[in-house]
Amino acid sequence: MAAQADEKESAESLLAEIQKKISDAFDIFDHESNKTVDVREVGTIIRSLGCCPSEGELHDLLADMEEEEPTGYIRYDKFLPIMTGILMERKYKPAPEDKLLKAFEVLDSDRKGHLTAEDITKYMTEEGEPFTQEELEEMLSAAVDPDKGVILYRDYASLMSVDETA
Numbered sequence: 001m002a003a004q005a006d007e008k009e010s011a012e013s014l015l016a017e018i019q020k021k022i023s024d025a026f027d028i029f030d031h032e033s034n035k036t037v038d039v040r041e042v043g044t045i046i047r048s049l050g051c052c053p054s055e056g057e058l059h060d061l062l063a064d065m066e067e068e069e070p071t072g073y074i075r076y077d078k079f080l081p082i083m084t085g086i087l088m089e090r091k092y093k094p095a096p097e098d099k100l101l102k103a104f105e106v107l108d109s110d111r112k113g114h115l116t117a118e119d120i121t122k123y124m125t126e127e128g129e130p131f132t133q134e135e136l137e138e139m140l141s142a143a144v145d146p147d148k149g150v151i152l153y154r155d156y157a158s159l160m161s162v163d164e165t166a
Helices: 002-029 038-050 055-065 076-089 097-107 115-126 133-143 153-158
Strands: 034-039 074-075
Touching: 002 034, 002 038, 002 074, 002 076, 034 038, 034 076, 038 055, 038 074, 038 076, 055 074, 055 076, 074 076, 097 153, 115 133, 133 153
Parallel strands: none
Antiparallel strands: 034 074
């Protein structure tokens, strides 16, 4: 019985910790301190919590969080249970470094060990779920090596991966 009580206490502790993280992240964007955030900032909040949903998945999450009549704002009491479920289930986890490297290697058909900004721009705007111009510029500013002018994807993949122990 004691083991079951410890397990329950541990689960409650984890839940409380997750909900505190969610609350802290939400509060940063709750500029008017009224338990609402601009719907356009929800993706940033979700990503700050270590989740990487696609734009389609984010759109579905927003639909679940919005009011019957969308107001342009998301209320904390709608955000919290959905985000708690996502974090408890460990959904939308970022890809591990080895998987990112394999993806870059597929794009680097000549095995040069790098990609040009032009290559990556083409792939990110013409294939799959296209990046917006803003997303592309943000990525390139972080990815392009300032000295060589190319994306040294081995270095970039390690920057993009998340340390699960943190």
